[in-house]
Amino acid sequence: MSAGHAGTNVLHHPGDSPVHRLPPQVKIVAALLTVIGVVATPREEFWAFGGYLVLVVTVWRMARVPVSHFAKRALIEVPFVVIALLMPLLGGAAGALAGWNILAKGTLGVLTSLTLAATTTPRELIVGLQRLRTPAMLTTIATLMLRYLEVIAAEARRMRLARISRGHDPRFLWQVGATARGIGALFIRSYERGERVHLAMVSRGWRGAMPDRGVAASPATWLAGLTPVLVTAAVLGTAVLVP
Amino acid sequence: MHMSDGLINAPTSLIFGGVAVIGMxxxxVGARRDLDDRTAPMAGLVAAFVFATQMLNFPILPGVSGHLLGGALAAILAGPYVGALCVGIVLVVQALVFxxxxxxxxGANITNMAIIGTAAGYLVAVALRxxxxxxxxxxxxxxxxxxFLxxxxxxxxxxxxxxxxxxxxFSLxxxxxxxxxxHALIGIGEGIITALTVTAVAAARPDLVHLLRGTEKPLEIRSAA
Incomplete structure (x- = not known):
């Protein structure tokens, strides 16, 4: 459910901590492996999820990002909380455990993603994907998308403001005509802007790939960045192997 | 709605991660054939458009609003490959940045929304061309x-x-x-908005509607008699 992405930078919390300074490719891999470890943990091992929460909070402390920053933004989880609370009604005791499973893993997943987004700028995340050998075409599209998202979103906001100031006040689905025609106009303007952007890029020497501004990470940096993954693996190993 | 972590287990997540990589x-390849060297800027702007439309809420009933997912819309307007690519990139950026x-x-989200959804929507549209x-x-x-489909x-x-x-x-x-x-309820809203948006684009710039390619009437030149 993705209602309400306000700006492009709302999740980033600028800082100069060791976590912020880690190369983005290391952070992406660390976040992904950590969440895979969390998802693979058996649901009955309640203590393990507490351990993962302590781990995430430790990373927040090291990154010097206040807990309130994450608390507000974790609200994106609310629909899943509702689903998880409905589960016991649908499935009894097994349902309650299943609801807990979805709630715990979903929440830890969101907190991990939020940690990544808080300590890494959107641009760095794209550079990270580039360093992880993502095809240049994908990272270039993503770069241009992020760069123009604010422009297109602002255009959409201006069109909405124009509609409202002319008395548009839709309340029912059958009143969406003007909104939909606005979306049509927005597509035409986006497409035409794309054509202009392409010509501007070609005239400035575009050859089909973005310059790679990232730096390779040393093995020591990888080891430091992957510490949370090692902790997760240790917790997971204990949860699976120790009866 | 985007799936969160923990709904499906780790091996299944990895399998669908692989499916998503192959699909993307x-x-x-298809998008490059459609757009050649214009691919990156054009797809970038179409992706920004898909992202921006997902921010636009429209009312379903008083107090209940929905937002466009845009898979079928992108496929009808920009073609199935560019459409799937844009929706996929939007999902990656939403997961990493937002x-x-x-x-x-x-992987599962990309498989559902960018690959299965876009392909289904486009195949329906082509069958009824x-x-x-x-x-x-x-x-x-x-x-x-x-x-809707x-x-x-x-x-x-x-x-x-x-x-x-x-x-x-849970029983399957x-x-x-x-x-x-x-999703049938969501699909009705999605369908109405998509229909109105596509007709609005077709009225102003029919050449931009991928589904209507090749149906332009040739320019008629009459000689002065």
Whole structure:
């Protein structure tokens, strides 16, 4: 459910901590492996999820990002909380455990993603994907998308403001005509802007790939960045192997 | 709705991660054929458009609002490959930059919304192309149907993933009924907006509607008699 992405930078919390300074490719891999470890943990091992929460909070402390920053933004989880609370009604005791499973893993997943987004700028995340050998075409599209998202979103906001100031006040689905025609106009303007952007890029020497501004990470940096993954693996190993 | 982490187990997440990588690779080859060196800027702007439309809420009933998913819309306007590629990139950026949708569920989300949904919507639209090119009403009806089925079939993708790697505590029948019922409602809203948007674009710039390619009337040159 993705209602309400306000700006492009709302999740980033600028800082100069060791976590912020880690190369983005290391952070992406660390976040992904950590969440895979969390998802693979058996649901009955309640203590393990507490351990993962302590781990995430430790990373927040090291990154010097206040807990309130994450608390507000974790609200994106609310629909899943509702689903998880409905589960016991649908499935009894097994349902309650299943609801807990979805709630715990979903929440830890969101907190991990939020940690990544808080300590890494959107641009760095794209550079990270580039360093992880993502095809240049994908990272270039993503770069241009992020760069123009604010422009297109602002255009959409201006069109909405124009509609409202002319008395548009839709309340029912059958009143969406003007909104939909606005979306049509927005597509035409986006497409035409794309054509202009392409010509501007070609005239400035575009050859089909973005310059790679990232730096390779040393093995020591990888080891430091992957510490949370090692902790997760240790917790997971204990949860699976120790009866 | 984007899936969060923990809905499907780790092995299933990895399998669908692989499916998503293969699907995106196919979409990339197809998009390059459609747009050649214009691919990156054009797809970038179309992706920004898809992202921006997802921010636009429209009312369904008083107090209840929905937002466009845009898979069928992007496929009808920009073609299936560019459409799938744009929706896929939007999902990746939402997961990484906006913490929307779980990192382990990213493969499943891309499979459902960018690949299954877009392909279903586009195949429906192409199958009914003769209706779409006949009249404005026909185009609106085809766009509605494509967007509706795009939403419902994408939710069936979730049911498939849940059947493979979901929780055995829930009956698959119940999950299927809930998901399909919910997405049929969402699909009606998606369908209406898509139909109105596509007809609005077709009225102003019919050359930009990928589905209508090749139906332009040739310029008629009459000699002065």
């Amino acid at each position: 690779a196919v979409a990339m 913490a929307d949708g779980g990192l382990t569920a990213l 003769s209706v779409a090119t006949r009249s404005k009403t026909g185009l609106a009806a085809v766009a509605f149907l494509a967007a 795009n939403t419902v079939i994408a939710s069936l993708g979730f049911v498939l993933e849940f059947a493979i790697g979901g929780d055995a505590a 029948g119940g999950v299927t009924a809930t998901m399909v019922g919910l």
